Amino acid sequence: MSCLILIGMMGAGKTTVGKELARRRGVRFADVDQEIIARTGVSIPTIFEIEGEAGFRKRESQALNDLTRESGIVIATGGGAVLDPGNRELMAGRGVVVYLNVPPQILWERTRTDRNRPLLQVENPRARIEELYRARDPLYREVADIVIDGGRGNPGTMVRQIEKVVQNLDKKFPCEP
Numbered sequence: 001m002s003c004l005i006l007i008g009m010m011g012a013g014k015t016t017v018g019k020e021l022a023r024r025r026g027v028r029f030a031d032v033d034q035e036i037i038a039r040t041g042v043s044i045p046t047i048f049e050i051e052g053e054a055g056f057r058k059r060e061s062q063a064l065n066d067l068t069r070e071s072g073i074v075i076a077t078g079g080g081a082v083l084d085p086g087n088r089e090l091m092a093g094r095g096v097v098v099y100l101n102v103p104p105q106i107l108w109e110r111t112r113t114d115r116n117r118p119l120l121q122v123e124n125p126r127a128r129i130e131e132l133y134r135a136r137d138p139l140y141r142e143v144a145d146i147v148i149d150g151g152r153g154n155p156g157t158m159v160r161q162i163e164k165v166v167q168n169l170d171k172k173f174p175c176e177p
């Protein structure tokens, strides 16, 4: 069974949709951000504070590399996982990659009260989201097998949509190195 990898911006719904998708498929769900928190014992803002973004990205690549070895698993990645070309190659080679595409306005509404995303702790987080979206949307598309409109409909609708497309996909990678 191939592994399913969800990608997209902060607030796109990767964790929410991923959990439900795994539950329905009867497989394990893993969240790369949570895996990093479990491994380090500290929060993501704390990792950014101590090791900077570069330190966080190294941990992210390591966790992604480990988790994508597990067959069948559903993985929610962090919003910036696609920035590293090595991560992109790894994801495309090991799983079916689903991009939850959500417009910046909706991302802003979903994330505005959450202080747990260090990259948005700036004077104008809304403009920052626009900027990140513009830079990352092409990278998400480059690596995705499926693009889902994650801005309209509830998570359940998205899960059903993803399941349908995945079933019809010819491309089924074994989730192995």
Ligand SMILES: Nc1ncnc2c1ncn2[C@@H]1O[C@H](COP(=O)(O)OP(=O)(O)OP(=O)(O)O)[C@@H](O)[C@H]1O
Residues within 6 Å of the ligand: 008, 009, 010, 011, 012, 013, 014, 015, 016, 017, 033, 076, 077, 078, 079, 110, 111, 117, 150, 152, 153, 154, 155, 158
């Ligand atoms: N389809 C949806 N419709 C409405 N709200 C949603 C939907 N999907 C997720 N949300 C809400 O948006 C917020 C962000 O969702 P979630 O944490 O799943 O995003 P994420 O992609 O995992 O973000 P991050 O990259 O920061 O971990 C949550 O409050 C969640 O309840």
Ligand SMILES: O=C(O)C1=C[C@@H](O)[C@@H](O)[C@H](O)C1
Residues within 6 Å of the ligand: 009, 010, 033, 044, 077, 078, 079, 080, 081, 116, 117, 118, 119
């Ligand atoms: O979009 C990003 O670069 C990030 C998203 C979050 O999931 C975390 O991985 C972290 O806050 C960085």
Ligand SMILES: [Mg+2]
Residues within 6 Å of the ligand: 014, 015, 016, 031, 033, 076, 077
């Ligand atoms: Mg998440």
